[in-house]
Amino acid sequence: MPYAAYDDAELMRIQSETLYLLDGRRRIIGINEPSQAAETAVFVGTTRFGREVLVAADMPDPMEEELRMQCERGTNMSIVQMSKTIETYMPVKQIWVGPAYVFPDKPIEPAADPGIVFIDQSNADLLETYFxxxxxxxxxxxxxxxxxxxxxxxxxxxxxxxxxxxxxxSLSTASDFRGRGLAAKAAARWGWEIRRLGRIPLYSTAWDNLSSQRIARKLDLYQYGTDFHITIQRNRL
Incomplete structure (x- = not known):
């Protein structure tokens, strides 16, 4: 069922503000991580209500206008054409496309499992081998x-x-332990903890990551849209 508190477009806007650091014009000045690397040239979040379009803050205005026009030309947005446009600015590094999900707004607390552990500084050594x-x-x-x-x-x-x-x-499993349902258990508990903290738990993945999409289905996540972004190789100029 759709997420009750926000519609799809509002969820996409919230996701974009979670993924990126934005200036007063809602242009990307960095990713919302400790490194704050500003490699994203354009982000397009598509929902049934429309598209959320963000571009890099240092993108020339004419190019930003062209990219926004390409996003607004009906439903047949051309990733190839957008990439060619960006290539006139800086070399394209990566193209990423995939579904965007949200955890249920009224999740059931996961059953107690001694193997599912909240990790903080007191037991951080649990992460040493693989993470x-x-x-x-x-x-x-x-x-x-x-x-x-x-x-x-x-x-x-x-x-x-x-x-x-x-x-x-962010979900990851050591290669020798995949296919056992462990990732879904960890993700379910994470989503519940985020809800407990009063935030919305979001989950996105790539279209070619079928195992991640299976986890989303297993957890009954709601797909509110599709994410698309192009990153650029700044250090080559």
């Missing part, structure tokens, strides 16, 4: 939920980016 990069950014990634076997977290769901209203999930 040392999360351990090094632990405070920025809270809440961090681990599926633990022995003394090691083998699947982790944490916050990739957080805003006042929402948090975007």
């Amino acid at each position: 040392s990069e999360i351990k090094s950014e632990l405070e920025e990634r809270l809440p961090v939920i681990g599926c633990v076997i022995g003394d090691t977290a083998v699947s982790v769901c944490c916050s990739a980016r957080t805003s006042a209203k929402a948090a975007e999930a």
Whole structure:
């Protein structure tokens, strides 16, 4: 069922403000992560109500206008044409397209499971074997939920980016432990914890990541739109 508190367009706007740091004109000045790298040239979030379009703050005005026109030409937005337009500005690094989901607005608390652990500084060593990069950014990634076997977290769901209203999930499982349903358990608990903190838990993935989409279906997440963004290779100029 659709998310009750906000419509799809509002959820997409909230997601865009969670993913990116924006200036007064709602142009992208960086990603909402510790590195704040400003590699995104354009972000397009499409819902049944329309499109949320963000461009890089240093994009020339004529190019921004051209990109927005391309996004507004009916439903047949051309990713190829947009990429060619951006290539006249800076080299395209990556094109990313995929569904955007939200967790249920009234989730059921996951059943108690001793293998699903809230990870903070007191037990951060659980991350050392497979998720040392999360351990090094632990405070920025809270809440961090681990599926633990022995003394090691083998699947982790944490916050990739957080805003006042929402948090975007980051989900990863060590290769030897995939296909066991562990990621879904970690994600369910993360979503519940985000709700408990008064934020909206968001989850997005790529169209070619079929396992991630299966997790979304298993957790009964609601797809409110589709994300598309193009990143650029600034250091080549």
